[in-house]
Amino acid sequence: MGEGYREKKVMTIGIVCELTGLSERQIRYYEKRKLIHPERSAGNTRKYSFTDVERLVAVAEKIEEGWSTHDIKEKERKITQEQRTDLIRGQLNAAFGMYRK
Amino acid sequence: MGEGYREKKVMTIGIVCELTGLSERQIRYYEKRKLIHPERSAGNTRKYSFTDVERLVAVAEKIEEGWSTHDIKEKERKITQEQRTDLIRGQLNAAFGMYRK
DNA sequence: CGTGTAAGGAATTCTGACACG
DNA sequence: CGTGTAAGGAATTCTGACACG
Numbered sequence: 001m002g003e004g005y006r007e008k009k010v011m012t013i014g015i016v017c018e019l020t021g022l023s024e025r026q027i028r029y030y031e032k033r034k035l036i037h038p039e040r041s042a043g044n045t046r047k048y049s050f051t052d053v054e055r056l057v058a059v060a061e062k063i064e065e066g067w068s069t070h071d072i073k074e075k076e077r078k079i080t081q082e083q084r085t086d087l088i089r090g091q092l093n094a095a096f097g098m099y100r101k
Numbered sequence: 102m103g104e105g106y107r108e109k110k111v112m113t114i115g116i117v118c119e120l121t122g123l124s125e126r127q128i129r130y131y132e133k134r135k136l137i138h139p140e141r142s143a144g145n146t147r148k149y150s151f152t153d154v155e156r157l158v159a160v161a162e163k164i165e166e167g168w169s170t171h172d173i174k175e176k177e178r179k180i181t182q183e184q185r186t187d188l189i190r191g192q193l194n195a196a197f198g199m200y201r202k
Numbered sequence: 203c204g205t206g207t208a209a210g211g212a213a214t215t216c217t218g219a220c221a222c223g
Numbered sequence: 224c225g226t227g228t229a230a231g232g233a234a235t236t237c238t239g240a241c242a243c244g
Contacts, residue, residue, distance in 0.1 A: 013215070014213095015142075033225095043216095050109075069224080113235075127204080129238095130203095144212075169203070
């Protein structure tokens with residue numbers, strides 16, 4: 001009980017800046033582009049998780065490589081789609097065993 | 102790389118209040134009694150880790166059971182001492198194998 | 203001893219805009 | 224498109240003290 005620390009939204013933006021080396025401006029901008037989804041406190045303060053921090057670092061690297069926020073978003077969508085395909089393939093395999101070893 | 106989320110001091114006191122159900126007053130008081138040791142930001146804001154949160158919950162339970170902060174501190178000291186004793190006992194055993202099975 | 207509260211100040215965060223490109 | 228910055232306000236946190244007991 002009480003696990004899942006990596007997913008828990010507990011950090012304010014200032015700490016995320018320290019952890020990632022990014023500016024507040026950048027972090028808020030990546031949120032606007034739907035690359036991260038922090039929660040909000042009762043007083044409207046953004047709250048981030050460790051996975052958000054990891055994702056921000058990954059996003060920042062991509063951008064530095066020349067990717068646009070849109071490209072990054074699109075690439076992730078495709079990867080997710082591939083994973084869905086693999087999942088279905090696995091289920092079919094389990095059900096019909098075409099590649100049973 | 103980048104592990105050790107549980108130990109990282111990243112939460113402000115407000116979030117710790119939410120997570121533990123304790124008041125700011127209580128949390129700061131337990132710190133004064135040396136039961137927790139948050140870090141500070143450049144601007145003097147306290148920063149807590151998930152282990153601090155766990156510890157705070159444990160402390161609050163003890164207090165509710167009637168323990169004093171001093172008793173809690175003392176009990177922990179004794180437990181730590183026991184662990185040291187066990188460690189040494191283990192090392193002696195490894196070196197001289199009195200109980201080798 | 204452990205905790206609530208009002209007080210005043212300081213640090214933090216928020217939004218929308220101007221700027222460059 | 225991605226990011227810096229100054230602006231003004233709102234939310235958050237800090238410390239020391241008075242209070243009760």
